[in-house]
Amino acid sequence: MSDQSVATGGCLCGELKYEVKGDPLWVAHCHCFSCRRNTGAPVTTFVGFPIAAFRYVTGSPKVFASSPGVRRSFCGTCGTPISYESDKLADEIHLYLSTLDNPDDYVAQTHVFTEESVSWFKIDDDIPRYRTTRR
Numbered sequence: 001m002s003d004q005s006v007a008t009g010g011c012l013c014g015e016l017k018y019e020v021k022g023d024p025l026w027v028a029h030c031h032c033f034s035c036r037r038n039t040g041a042p043v044t045t046f047v048g049f050p051i052a053a054f055r056y057v058t059g060s061p062k063v064f065a066s067s068p069g070v071r072r073s074f075c076g077t078c079g080t081p082i083s084y085e086s087d088k089l090a091d092e093i094h095l096y097l098s099t100l101d102n103p104d105d106y107v108a109q110t111h112v113f114t115e116e117s118v119s120w121f122k123i124d125d126d127i128p129r130y131r132t133t134r135r
Contacts, residue, residue, distance in 0.1 A: 011080035016059040032113035042121035045097035
């Protein structure tokens with residue numbers, strides 16, 4: 001994607017729709033407990049963008065403060081998780097890859113929080129893995 005490109009996405013029921021402009025900062029599979037619990041899946045994939053590049057086109061999300069300084073946005077109607085935001089990374093928004101209309105446009109570059117992985121769930125790829133975060 002380029003700075004002129006616009007990606008779109010939204011929730012399952014269609015109440016929330018968003019757009020984000022430009023290239024992602026990164027794409028990562030997260031294995032942490034709280035992301036697993038938030039999605040009900042053994043792993044989730046995020047795409048990080050500058051917060052200034054993101055906007056809701058329709059609807060307003062509900063927000064849950066899942067831990068101090070962390071906000072997780074979701075659709076109040078269907079429950080689809082949309083984003084993760086943190087005070088530590090205030091200039092970024094992390095979108096759940098599967099909420100994008102064209103998730104195939106983004107390829108994961110890394111695995112994070114692998115020390116919290118579900119033992120029976122294996123992803124066979126050659127991308128870097130970090131016990132916690134890559135930062």
